[in-house]
Amino acid sequence: MRLWETSRETGRIPWPSTVALAVFVVAGTRFAAQDQQGVREPLDAFAYALLLAGPALLLLRNRRPVAVVAGVCAVAFVYFAAGYPYGPAFLPVAVACFAAIVSGHRRAAWWSLGLLWAGHLLVAHWLYRHLPPGGDDAAPWGQEIGVTVWVVAVLAASELVRVRREVWLRERAERAAAERRRADEERLRIARELHDVLAHSLSVINVQAGVGLALLDGDPEQARTALTTIKSASKEALGEVRQVLDTLRAPGDAPRAPAPGLDRLPELVEQAARAGLAVDVRRTGPLPALPPGTDLAAFRVVQEALTNVVRHSGSRAARVVIAHDAGRLVIRVDDDGPATAREAGGSGNGLAGMRERAAALGGTIEAGPRPDGGFRVTAELPVRTEETT
Structure with missing residues (x-):
């Protein structure tokens, strides 16, 4: 039995964890934005809408993990390309990627996160002149080491949990x-x-x-x-x-x-x-x-x-x-x-x-x-x- 089959059978909507995540993302981003005034664009209505759009999509991560991971990564790319402050705004990406991989949709998660990473490189090093904030400089290449470590850590942790759950399910099926x-x-x-x-x-x-x-x-x-x-x-x-x-x-x-x-x-x-x-x-x-x-x-x-x-x-x-x-x-x-x-x-x-x-x-x-x-x-x-x- 594959993991995603059990999740789709339950079909439950994870309200409590998603609401808690949304509160943390909004509050954490507002706090992080205080140290980025004049460097990144200030938070406005569109920024808050993007911050809430990611957690909102996560409500369907058990039912539609492929669509959710693609949508959350797209929202995160738009948020970054609009020049809004860094912070926990990218946490929904990790959760969506984790849910997709654990449920068996590894290729969709890898492609979505890979495209987001490529989009980040494109904006941070080539398109920054044409996107807000005005007068922004290219990101230092050393920053990409931290981004790479974050991407690899998310994928590795998700794969580890997927393997452990598959082993557990296989053992349970063998016992039954x-x-x-x-x-x-x-x-x-x-x-x-x-x-x-x-x-x-x-x-x-x-x-x-x-x-x-x-x-x-x-x-x-x-x-x-x-x-x-x-x-x-x-x-x-x-x-x-x-x-x-x-x-x-x-x-x-x-x-x-x-x-x-x-x-x-x-x-x-x-x-x-x-x-x-x-x-x-x-x-x-x-x-x-x-x-x-x-x-x-x-x-x-x-x-x-x-x-x-x-x-x-x-x-x-x-x-x-x-x-x-x-x-x-x-x-x-x-x-x-x-x-x-x-x-x-x-x-x-x-x-x-x-x-x-x-x-x-x-x-x-x-x-x-x-x-x-x-x-x-x-x-x-x-x-x-x-x-x-």
């Missing part, structure tokens, strides 16, 4: 962008959590509801078991959803319950068994203590993979292999298929969510049919331990 990214990441995390929780539990509920309806008349006891499974799955889903929502209501508080991890795999296997899916879990070698994010991602990958088996596979058995190798946690979930054509519901975002979880940790997910039939999900998640750091 970072906050938006964090908010987007948090929304994505919550969406993944809700999807994983609801997709798994509702899939179990969906399957068991179908079993219960099919067996309600012929096998009431089996139907009762299906309803019990529905009750258990829905209760667990409500608990996990409540935990996710608690983090929204109180983002600074610690969660009431720890996030799920691989230590809860037995519960997951039990839920799958109640849904009619036999799950065989095998661990290859000892697993190190996993970071919370990796532990949660590993649990969700297994949960989503088993959910997809319940939804989309005709197989009633799945195999889960968990191994730690060379700083990587490898998870493989297999089923023998075949895929079913029935509609099991869901948003179709499960695999995408798993890949996003893995990518956030620097890992990968591969999912697809096996050459010998069935379906396989393989996840590789980096694990940073004392041995690998």
Whole structure:
């Protein structure tokens, strides 16, 4: 965002500072004129009009900085060419130049101040014979050193403030962008959590509801078991959803319950068994203590993979292999298929969510049919331990 855009958006008229500047310019010039009597032209109505014209133009410096800096420099040139006393009459030039440069209109400010400087040289050294006051001599060239220093000081100070404000605005924009990214990441995390929780539990509920309806008349006891499974799955889903929502209501508080991890795999296997899916879990070698994010991602990958088996596979058995190798946690979930054509519901975002979880940790997910039939999900998640750091 450029500086002049913020000024034009506010569009406010700086009345207090401009009025104070006008009072200072008029009073200071009157005081300075007392020591220049007989050397410069006395102040008259036209002189006061020029002294007030510069500050009056400055009222629009936030809205029209280019026109203001050009107009103020023109007024200052007319005042000087008319032979009126030196003094703070040139202060509005500095303010207009400062406002134009800080707002991003550097070229206009440099050109206006440069033309004013050139006009001063022309009047002070060549046109003084034809302009008031009468009998005036050419200005000494040594005087131009002070004028040059004043011009350079105004431009340098304006450029310094412009650069500092641009850096500040850029840093503010970067902080705002970072906050938006964090908010987007948090929304994505919550969406993944809700999807994983609801997709798994509702899939179990969906399957068991179908079993219960099919067996309600012929096998009431089996139907009762299906309803019990529905009750258990829905209760667990409500608990996990409540935990996710608690983090929204109180983002600074610690969660009431720890996030799920691989230590809860037995519960997951039990839920799958109640849904009619036999799950065989095998661990290859000892697993190190996993970071919370990796532990949660590993649990969700297994949960989503088993959910997809319940939804989309005709197989009633799945195999889960968990191994730690060379700083990587490898998870493989297999089923023998075949895929079913029935509609099991869901948003179709499960695999995408798993890949996003893995990518956030620097890992990968591969999912697809096996050459010998069935379906396989393989996840590789980096694990940073004392041995690998």
